[in-house]
Amino acid sequence: MFVVRVKCPHPDCGKSLIDPKYxxxxxxxxxxxxRKGAKEGNIQLSSxxxxxxxxxxxxxxxxxxxxxxxxxxxxxKPFPEMGVCPDCGAPLAKINLESGGEIVICSRKGxxxxxxxxSNSNALLAxxxxxxxxx
Ligand SMILES: [Zn+2]
Ligand SMILES: [Zn+2]
Numbered sequence: 486m487f488v489v490r491v492k493c494p495h496p497d498c499g500k501s502l503i504d505p506k507y508x509x510x511x512x513x514x515x516x517x518x519x520r521k522g523a524k525e526g527n528i529q530l531s532s533x534x535x536x537x538x539x540x541x542x543x544x545x546x547x548x549x550x551x552x553x554x555x556x557x558x559x560x561x562k563p564f565p566e567m568g569v570c571p572d573c574g575a576p577l578a579k580i581n582l583e584s585g586g587e588i589v590i591c592s593r594k595g596x597x598x599x600x601x602x603x604s605n606s607n608a609l610l611a612x613x614x615x616x617x618x619x620x
Pocket of ligand 1: 495561
């Protein structure tokens with residue numbers, strides 16, 4: 486399994502989105518701020534690649550198929566948009582990997598589209614090394 490450690494893509498923030506206070510399926514969770522309409526709150530996502538576990542506070546009222554605006558819980562700025570999801574047409578949000586490279590995730594609840602992009606082979610190696618260090 487791969488643990489995907491992400492951080493805020495805004496250069497003036499860059500804070501890790503991993504919060505070890507929360508654990509999902511054995512790995513520290515990724516925390517993001519989600520907004521739907523006037524409601525906003527922090528959601529927990531699994532940091533394990535291909536694990537779609539997500540914990541959403543009830544008061545946010547987010548259901549399957551809803552599109553949310555995802556932002557950094559630290560600086561509050563929305564993640565940059567990277568075009569639209571090829572599977573469902575919702576905006577894609579771009580987030581950075583701690584080890585280098587980036588990941589795009591779909592902003593629609595329940596859509597499983599996501600992808601990791603490495604800018605070069607060093608970023609890929611750093612990602613794999615960070616993962617092997619966990620074992
Ligand atoms: Zn931030
Ligand atoms: Zn999608």
